Amino acid sequence: DTGVSQDPRHKITKRGQNVTFRCDPISEHNRLYWYRQTLGQGPEFLTYFQNEAQLEKSRLLSDRFSAERPKGSFSTLEIQRTEQGDSAMYLCASTPPKRRQSYNEQFFGPGTRLTVL
């Protein structure tokens, strides 16, 4: 059972550029989450997918952010016109279907570290 994978692991970009991150959840995990973690803080929720449907978005997710999960498998998170304040670790997590006892347990990927210069 492979874990959640994220690509790239590190991204350095200049202010104003667009970036896209990818997350591959654990197979059969139909629910997928994106979080953002800045220095000295815990991860903060950004958005949630159940299969291909994006069902919830945090107010942290500004108009410059967009996330997709086109076939209910992998997901992408795009940030347009990056700003220095976007520098953070972007984490993806997935959970088993609700029929499983462990449906509340989220399994995280290694994260993508974004640095905006």
Next chain:
Amino acid sequence: DQQVKQNSPSLSVQEGRISILNCDYTNSMFDYFLWYKKYPAEGPTFLISISSIKDKNEDGRFTVFLNKSAKHLSLHIVPSQPGDSAVYFCAASGWSGAGSYQLTFGKGTKLSVIP
């Protein structure tokens, strides 16, 4: 407005002794609580969880206690080992309306186990 608080940024414990990490929450709608362990440059790793209908859950060296009336939970690690040195995050979830069960995290406690 922090809904999950870990008031100790750091904790040092001798190898073999007990480590106790504490967490307080304010939102009464939280009904599931989790502890994660995180090493630098890695994602959080799930450790142990507890439902609000229980007051204790044990898994090997790790035990989580939940006191609902005090809105307090704690993670006990016995015996502590040097490999336990990491940042520990407390997280809570509850029905969000959209069904996400999103996690709300504390700021973490850095545990150092001294050989």
